[in-house]
Amino acid sequence: QKEVEQNSGPLSVPEGAIASLNCTYSDRVSQSFFWYRQYSGKSPELIMSIYSNGDKEDGRFTAQLNKASQYVSLLIRDSQPSDSATYLCAVNSNAGNMLTFGGGTRLMVKP
Amino acid sequence: EPEVTQTPSHQVTQMGQEVILRCVPISNHLYFYWYRQILGQKVEFLVSFYNNEISEKSEIFDDQFSVERPDGSNFTLKIRSTKLEDSAMYFCASSEVPYEQYFGPGTRLTVT
Numbered sequence: 001q002k003e004v005e006q007n008s009g010p011l012s013v014p015e016g017a018i019a020s021l022n023c024t025y026s027d028r029v030s031q032s033f034f035w036y037r038q039y040s041g042k043s044p045e046l047i048m049s050i051y052s053n054g055d056k057e058d059g060r061f062t063a064q065l066n067k068a069s070q071y072v073s074l075l076i077r078d079s080q081p082s083d084s085a086t087y088l089c090a091v092n093s094n095a096g097n098m099l100t101f102g103g104g105t106r107l108m109v110k111p
Numbered sequence: 112e113p114e115v116t117q118t119p120s121h122q123v124t125q126m127g128q129e130v131i132l133r134c135v136p137i138s139n140h141l142y143f144y145w146y147r148q149i150l151g152q153k154v155e156f157l158v159s160f161y162n163n164e165i166s167e168k169s170e171i172f173d174d175q176f177s178v179e180r181p182d183g184s185n186f187t188l189k190i191r192s193t194k195l196e197d198s199a200m201y202f203c204a205s206s207e208v209p210y211e212q213y214f215g216p217g218t219r220l221t222v223t
Contacts (some may be wrong), residue, residue: 030209043202043214044154088154096167097209098156099140 002027003089006102016109019076019103023089026070032092033072034067037085038104044088048074079109113137115215117203123221132218134186134203141185144212145178147171148196154202160186180212193222 003026013019021035032051036044050056050063050072062075072091076083086104093100116135124130136143145157158168160178177189184206190197198221201215 034211036214043200043217046211050210090154092210097144097159097161097206098169099146099154099210099212100156101154103144103153107192 001028002091002093002100004089004100004102006089006105008103009106010108011105012110013079015079015081017079017109018034019107019109021077021087021089021107023072023074023076024070025072025089025091025100027091027093027100028070030067030070030091030093033063034047034090034092034099035061035063035074036088036090036101038088039085041064044090044101062099076087076107079107081109081111083107084109113139115203115205115213117201117215118215119218121219121221123223124193126195126222127180130190130193130220132188132190132201132203134188134205134215135184136186136203136205137207137213138170140205140207140213141208142166142206142212143178143180144206145188146202146203146204146214147199148217149199150210156190190220193220195222196223 035048048063050065056063060077064073088104089102090099143160148154200217203215206212
């Protein structure tokens, strides 16, 4: 059973701070990792993908991957109230195209 | 920016009825998917479709479910005989290459 685990939160950070979101996965052969943002009542929106160990930066977002520890994280710099949402970690194992999602971490950015 | 569209946004049906959920994937995408999210729960994979056939399906996707690409633009999910537990948000997604999947706005299915 492939599992993707996230702390459900809420994670509360003040505006302008760095938000750090974490995810662990159980399937060691997982190859592709994604972060989605989901506003309440809306669909998941792809914000980051990462495929190799290390950091990947895109604007205020940095994804970090450590395959040895089976750990992927998302940093959001200069957090804004509009970043308040649930962040979903999704993993693909290369066995197919399906994504396995974590339960999400709810982020609250307070003005 | 191109996006995945889905219709209807909300479907109410009675238990035992058939429903068809419709999706128009992004035009140059070749891989299509259906996921569902029961209220308050994780997003769950149902099925992936490539080159006019199912490439992968989950345990949820049993004989009551089917998918079809009836023409060059639409991708449909049919549930033959709905159950109460089929009530959920159903998301269609598409990707140009495997893995980077873009989701549509979803169809909320309510089975009464």
